[in-house]
Amino acid sequence: MKVAVVRFPGSNCDADAWHAAKDAGHAVAFVWHRSTDLGGADVVVLPGGFAYGDYLRAGAIARFSPVMKAVEAHAKAGRLLLGICNGFQVLCEAGILPGALARNAGLSFVCRWVTLRVEATDTAFTAGYRKGQTLRAPVAHGEGRYVADEATLDRLEREGRVVFRYAGDNPNGALRDIAGITNEGRNVVGMMPHPERAAEALLGCTDGAALFALAGT
Amino acid sequence: MSARPRAGDPAITPELVRTHGLKPAEFDRIRSILGRDPTFVELGIFSALWSEHCAYKHSRPVLKTFPTTGPQVIQGPGENAGVVRLGDGWAVAFKMESHNHPSAVEPYQGAATGSGGILRDIFTMGARPVALTDSLRFGSLEAAHQRYLFGGVVKGVGDYGNCVGVPTVAGDVCFDDGYEGNCLVNVMCVGVLREEELIRAKAAGPGNPIIAVGARTGRDGIHGASFASEELSAESEAKRPQVQVGDPFTEKLLIELSLELIQSGHIVAIQDMGAAGLTSSSAEMAARGGVGVEIDARLVPVREEGMTPYEILLSESQERMLVVAHKGREAAVAAICEKWELTSAVIGRVTDDGMYRVRWGDEVVAEIPGRSLVDEAPVYHPDAREGEAAIARRARPLPATPAQPDLGAALEGLLDLPTIASKRWVYEQYDTSVQTNTVLGPGGDAAVLRLRETPLGIAVTSGGNGRYVWLDPYEGGKAVVAEAARNLAVTGARPLALTDCLNFGNPEKPDVFFQFREACRGMSEACTALGTPVVSGNVSFYNERPGASVYPTPMIGMVGVLGDVTRRVPAGFQAPGDAIVVLGHCNGALGGSQYLSWMSGEVYGAPPRVDLAAERALVDFLVEAAGRGLLRSAHDVSEGGLAVALVESALAGPERMGLRADLSPLSRRVDAVQLFFAEDQGRAVVSCDPARLEEVRHLAAKRGVPAEAVGAVGERGGAVRIGVNGWTVERPVGRLAEIYERAIPRRMERAAGA
DSSP: OEEEEEEOTTBOSHHHHHHHHHHTTOEEEEEETTOOOOTTOSEEEEOOBOGGGGOSSTTTTGGGSTHHHHHHHHHHTTOEEEEETHHHHHHHHTTSSSSEEEOOTTSSOEEEEEEEEEOOOOSTTTTTSOTTOEEEEEEEESSOEEEOOHHHHHHHHHTTOEEEEEOSOOSSOOGGGEEEEEOTTSOEEEESSOGGGSSBGGGTBOTTHHHHHTTTO | OOOOOOTTOOOOOHHHHHHTTOOHHHHHHHHHHHTSOOOHHHHHHHHHHTSHHHHOTTTHHHHTTSOOOOTTEEEOBTBSSEEEEEETTEEEEEEEEEOHHHHHHSHHHHHHHHHHHHHHHHHTTTOEEEEEEEEEEESOTTSHHHHHHHHHHHHHHHHHHHHHTOOEEEEEEEEOGGGTTSOEEEEEEEEEEEGGGOOOOOOOSTTOEEEEEESOBOSTTTTHHHHTTSOOOGGGGGGGGGSOOOOHHHHHHHHHHHHHHHHHTOEEEEEEOOTTHHHHHHHHHHHHHTOEEEEEGGGSOBSSTTOOHHHHHHOOOSSEEEEEEOTTOHHHHHHHHHHTTOOEEEEEEEESSOEEEEEETTEEEEEEEHHHHHTSSOOOOOOOOOOHHHHHHHHSOOOOOOSSOOHHHHHHHHHTSTTTSOOHHHHTTSOOSTTSOEEEOTTSSSEEEEOTTSSOEEEEEEEOOHHHHHHOHHHHHHHHHHHHHHHHHTTTOEEEEEEEEEEOSOTTSHHHHHHHHHHHHHHHHHHHHHTOOEEEEEEEOOOEETTEEOOOEEEEEEEEEESSGGGOOOSSOOSTTOEEEEESOOOOOOTTOHHHHHHHSOOOSOOOOOOHHHHHHHHHHHHHHHHTTOOSEEEEOOTTHHHHHHHHHHHHSSSOEEEEEEOGGGOSSSOHHHHHHOOOSSOEEEEEOGGGHHHHHHHHHHHTOOEEEEEEEEEETOEEEEEETTEEEEEEHHHHHHHHHHHHHHHHTSOTTO
16 A cells, blocks of 8 residues: 655654554655645555644644645545544644543653553554454653543544553543544544554564554555 | 954953953963954853863863774764764764753753754764763752752753654663752763764865854853853852753754755755854864854844844854855755755855954954864863862771661662662653664663664663762772673673763862862773773863762763674563573672662762773673573662662563572672672673573683572562572562652652652
């Protein structure tokens, strides 16, 4: 598949996502945020980092980047879109996914390995997992506490759109332990943990590799 | 046309010279260089470039004694960073720098801008930064102000590194009354490059344009370099405006921009506008290249209206670079800057007359022979004499160890010391895995990164035991280098070279200069013995606290290489039943130990002596054993001694392991307390598959390293049981983990005023 990794000024996990997608056998290209053309990509990845320094609020400025119009159209057309960490924050700011990522409950940046439970396997990104399976991956964020109003949370649960939940250690105080969600069409996934950092045995864990394999497509 | 005073400049009075930190003799020298009185702008320029921070006035003759060469060295001291060969055409650029005074006044920004500055020193060599380490020293965490400093510094280091996407993977933190009133904040950056991509900060080619790139120049940080060259005092709080403010987002863009500029071939040289800003960057580049420069300060992009040339030249606004481009490539350079949304402006050109000339439109406001600024700074040879108190401290006899020692209480007490305890509270605020190269992260003795597309691994560590140096500068100087090498070798890495940050008090005090000279002598000997030359570094003098100097602390950042990164050895025990082996001699050294100060509340005695031949043998053994896959874990023995090292090995693995060990066979000459807590150098705790124990023993014998099998790794979550001479300490590993993990959070959760 053709994978496009968007680079905002301040993205810093762009190369990591590139490598993870490449290692999974895809053709991967970077797309600069000023571009309005995604190069015919099947899958778009918004990587982690601090787009525009996360000044104002994480993702708040990046959502106005020229590339975001094309990203929105890509998502609306039902094509695959993955937001990791800062990418998830951008997707929520852009309204492509519901809710928001607030300051961590502990008020500090937190980087550590956490355990995730796979709650939904009906997305292309999680089709390679079993429901209820637990994965390990690092988190690395200061604003990762998923929040939404009760009605939205209930709806996400009801529709099976919570994709990942923290199992045991919730590092940021996310409501209902939510670590990742999907949209109604199940073609867009946003998550705070970094599967691209858990995709090689040398780095201690390969649990994240299946996410980039896109077994469901 | 010679430089003339501008309307509105203050008169050059002795008082003005004094507030610029220049001595009367130095001012006379300036007058003889110029053949006239300096202008206000020129006075500012000399003040910055002849500050201790920039000119190394007191340290240069001593620094010249360091070994700086070796087959692995591509670039030694004198550039923005040292560069060392890794193999396969790859090289590593690294340097460590202090940001002590700014951090003592404004911990968050002081630490953040320290990270920013050292990052720029690395990527201006053409290297992509791959790792940061930080070594921090504070007073006791029992004091609210120290908790404020510690919290602010950690957040500052973290926020900056996290945002630019460079993992902070190693370092150390100590808390000691010896740092009360003057914390130490030393950050190392490590970058990788292809050997052929190395670029040096050397201006060349008369007529080539000089371009300012990056953030605009504001009024922040004026005279920061001079501020760093005086003692902190009650008035230092008022100097908070001399601390700059960092913008890591701009820095991230600068990294990408600079690397792209270097690869484009459009530029000749690039340098950070760091300490003393535009002045030092332009003067240093010119001096290295043996050329002159002419700058029109009016062309420098500024943040605010009405800035004077004096302010523009001496501003330390962050995230700015100075570039010398090839003539005719100005537009190409501007296009790359535009892509990264950063300002650039041609502000001057390289000349062939050797003069450092600054214009303000048609006026010449400074005109100084360039070499005089950098090469003719005064050099001092201060008196060096050890203080009576220091001699007495070292000679003071240690108390007899108790006949009925409560080893368990002591072990728990030491694990609860913030200096020894887990630093998880610190490193979880740092992004340690971005860039997906971190093979061994923080929590061990050194971090290991893989070098993509090669079999190689890079090991990095930083630290330095100031107590030992305070008690015996020469032995302590040897110890800081030896410990750094050991920290690398336990991971299986061959130590290559080091950078240092020499944090000392006021060098004009004979006892301080004695500490400095002797510590450097010890370091030099250790560098030679271990084959690790000094390739970069910095000196931070004037680290004084009320009534005394801080612990003299040479911080070492060392880099090593693993030929096969898959052979890296973690610090923690891996499997129940593995044999535990203690390497090295136990002589029972308790002078200056954590045990002694925990027990008595005082720091005294002679610190452990360092046998450099034994250190070299241990390093060679560890590297070879790792390369042959003999070891499951390896951990250096340092503060807290062997018992603490054993517990740390039990806690550092993927799961907490119990252990059974009997230390009695290690020595018949020393007692139980010494076997548990002595801080003899040249030791490590390793574990191996019992089936390979004989091979380990055999190799150790061949290398001349004492190796004693003392026990075995226990069950997951089991008991830690350490016996000696009939005494036994037994604790559930979970209990020890609780003490070790909670020591720092427990103190930091206290209310600020408590």
